[in-house]
Amino acid sequence: MTAAHSTVHGAEGHASPARLLRMNRMGLWLFFASDALVFALLLSARFYLDGLHTPPEVKQILGLVMTSILLLSSLTAYRAETAIEHGNIARGRSMLLLTAVMGSVFLAGVVMEWMLAEFSPGDGYGTAFFSMTGMHAGHVASGVLLLLMARRQASAGKFDGGGTRAWGASGIVMYWHFVDVVWVFFYPVLYLIH
């Protein structure tokens, strides 16, 4: 081995692209499992602190609209991923942008909700509400950044040809769906139970 090889390290050194993809995928899923536990802890804390109580002041319509936007953004994210995997980079780029915009709208909804909230972070429900939506919004915000990053990479030709080369976009889209899955559980727990 000579110094010329020093940029080639480990996995990149000897694994096939297919093997590398599987490794990336397993790593990402393990990360999801790990991150999911943080959300699960917050969710259990909500029941521990405030049982099934949900104050009537919670903005139901706003919650439903935000939930719908987030779910819809998963569809556009999925379209982006599918397009890029099939080498349709142009559509992928526009769908990534659309997803990021919908994510930003969701974030605006969170901010609005926080400003309108008629409960304080100092009581049981408020503690759960602000920490759970806050933690989730943090993930959405990072997801928006990642989507824009994926779009930039798409423009730079990183995913040209699709297939295994699309992993970068695919992983980010999977993260976006993961954040959506979290909300699937948070929505009923924060808004609907009583």
Add this chain to the structure above:
Amino acid sequence: MRRDMKLMLAVWVAVTAASLAVSYFVLRTLSFPTPGAAEDGIIDDAFMALTYMATPVFGLVIAVLFVAMLRFRGSGGPEDGAPIRGGGTIPKVWFAVTTVLAVVLIVYPGLTGLIAIRQHAKPDLEITATGSMWQWTVDYPASGVKIAGAKELVLPVNQHIQVNVASKDILHSFWIPAFRQRMDAVPGQTSSIYITPDRIGDPSDAAYRLQCSQLCGVGHAYMAMPVRVVSQDEFKAWLVSQQKTAEAR
């Protein structure tokens, strides 16, 4: 190899016997704080039972280590040890034996001790100890005596006492070594323990101190208070004197 095995068995028996003797004659007499309450027996007996159960396990490991270091020496030469892989019955037997041991000590002294310590009669006296940074407030609700920042804890002998433990600010813990049991003082909740002091005691013995045993910041080490266990007459007289002091204020 038979000789090694025999030597190992002999060391095992010897170490076990010696540990049993040390546990029985030394540990029991020298280590425990003064047993000041009826419930202490449950805890000290559980402790000794676990110790006795541990001695053969301890003896076995020591024996194997000792004999191996004594008789199975090598010097890094080309010679290898015996190619024993241990895939046969030995692990199964070991697994079975350790499982039985675990189950035994779960039942006794574990669960039996837990049941014994949880059983308590109707208390003769109820007191409330409230922790705050860094002192205890002791309340004798039946006689209306409440001593904020108490200087000592006075308890009557041979009375079954319910101690309610509470906290004004952060976590503390109520512990008197002579009585063995402890309970954390948690803000927002009251937890109880039951103790029956069965001998007169005073703070010349370090076991007779109410010590905060949950880290509570700067004053933690000094959040301790002398405990006096007195005769029931003396206790009544003391309560009366406290009521007078309160009225005089």
Add this chain to the structure above:
Amino acid sequence: MSHSILRAPIVRGLFWAVVGFVLAAALVGGIRTAMGLDFWNTTVDWVIAYPVALLGWLMGVGVWPQWGREWLGGKAEPYALTGWQRYFGFSPDHKVIGIQYAVTFIVLFLLAGLAAMLIRIELAQPGLQLFTSDQYNAAMSFHGITMVAVAVATLLGGFGNYLVPLMIGARDMAFPRLNALSYWLVPPVAILLVIAVGMGGWDSGWTAYPPLSEVNKEGQVLFNLAVITFGVVSILGGINFLVTVTYMRAPGLTWFRLPIFVWGAISASLISFFFTQAFAAALLMVLLDRALGTSFFRASGGGSALLYEHIFWFYSHPAVYVMVLPGFGAALEILSHMSKKPLFAYRWAAGAMLGIVALSGIVWAHHMFTSGMDPALHAPFLVLTELISIPTGLIFLSALGTIWQGKLWLQTPMLFALAFVFNFLLGGVTGIYLADVPTDLHLHDTYFVVAHFHYTIVGGEIFALFAALYYWFPKFTGRMYSERLGKIHFWMMFLGFQLTFIPMFRVGIQGMNRRVADYPAAYGEYNLFISFAAFLLGASFLFFTWNMLASWFRGPAAAANPWRASTLEWQVSSPPPEHNFDEIPVITGDPYGYGGAGPAHNRPLGGLAAGSEGGS
């Protein structure tokens, strides 16, 4: 190429960290001023500015040129550092990262050990001599968390990173750059803890129980941020190990042909990737309570301190196994190779490790028998906790069966490995008293607990760590350590350790509670003895440090396989070539082919044995 000091990765990292911190703090201050609040608020500023500083640090230290550019569609710079400079930069090489972890944490170990010496000076006599109560708490808390970090990360992060790829016949970890990123999150943890001590420390120990941790000094905020960062290190490291072992084993290396150390690393990784975030989440909740006024743990707002204890111990009990499982692996590995005998009951030992992983997540509340939690939880947690003794017993079976009828080569690593068996026995047995509710009612939070966990963590894991350190030192450095100094270190450490902690069991039973700067005079004599024994223990590390430094720089060159051991890492040169294996070896048997039991690899000195059987 110019290598001026200003261009060194660490200097750049620090520069961007400071820039990030100042900018973020100024922004926060500006917003606060606009809202009519004070410009500076320690809690809020640190909580917001620290992540920005952390990002600056990472980017400056090498993430940006070598990785970050790709995120924006650009091309990353090739990794350029060579020689000793590799250790001070963002290197994706698992061997460099392993040494970075090991050296960093051994330095922290010595630092936290120094804190322990100060603690023992203070506790030598009743009354306050060296410290105020406040300073004592700071020293005790620093010692606690630093040693916890050392115990979690040295064997797994240091030895795991270096050895796992070598042992499984891989050229690196699965995610080399993520691996480097994980390591470079460690210095900020150490820096935060040191700054926290400089700010007067925090007095809530490493457990940081609220409400104390919500009302005490600002050092607490830095502690929380440090531990959350460290949690990320642990999680990312765990994921990396799991993917590496799943996908990068050499051909023929089936799961049950893995060296037992790899099993230890897998088991510990399973725990650290799945449980660590509980500690981080608990500390995040404390920060939210402090900074935003939520009431997770404030009784006045409906919160509960017990919630913290549940979340905290949900991680922190399994964390004990993150510490000891790699220790089990290393000790069993060394016992086998230094006895020249196959590992006894290998499958049972590997299964026992997984059994410990499975049980570790459902025993946490045995730390809470005296906490005032629902008494209905006592019996189930008593039962589950005692069950852990069954898989642990299998580890002992494996250890004892391995040395029986072996050819024990009593070099320094072997002495440490044998001491591990002895110490962990005492640690394990005394754990039973604490899992048993009646005895725990008395022993909880006494020096009995202190002695118990030092026997498991120091006597167990740290002794295994030193066994590993001496055993693999020739592989890491290409040089031999001094056997004489090693043996002096061992005997001083072993005796000092026993003499320090055996009496602690006794004072604990007698009624001395832990985490106190002062204690009743009745416990004075024992404490004086303990302190002197502790100084002996501490002094042993002078020999250790001297041995390591002198041997690394001037020791005799080490052979490729000085122990005539059978695992893969010994079949390559010492230190291994840059990419470990010129040809990926093909594995045909298990790793413990001693005594003609069907060797997996040839064991002459040097040379890659199995590679001749075919490439990858």
Add this chain to the structure above:
Amino acid sequence: MSMHGADAEQREQSAGVRVIAILAVLTIIEYIAAIAIGASVPLLVVLTPIALVKAWYILKDFMHLPRLWADEEEAA
């Protein structure tokens, strides 16, 4: 990309629409259930399985959970 690729893309895209339709229906059921059911426990009994089903669809179809153990790329 060949016509064949575009066809496959089209098929996958419509699968996405099918999933989002299911999610929409389930979300509406959730919302109505929360209004219609007054008691806590029955409501929980309704909401929990709905959330699990929704999550399952996202995990399976959007996040391609089965790809974790599928061999498709090895063949590609």
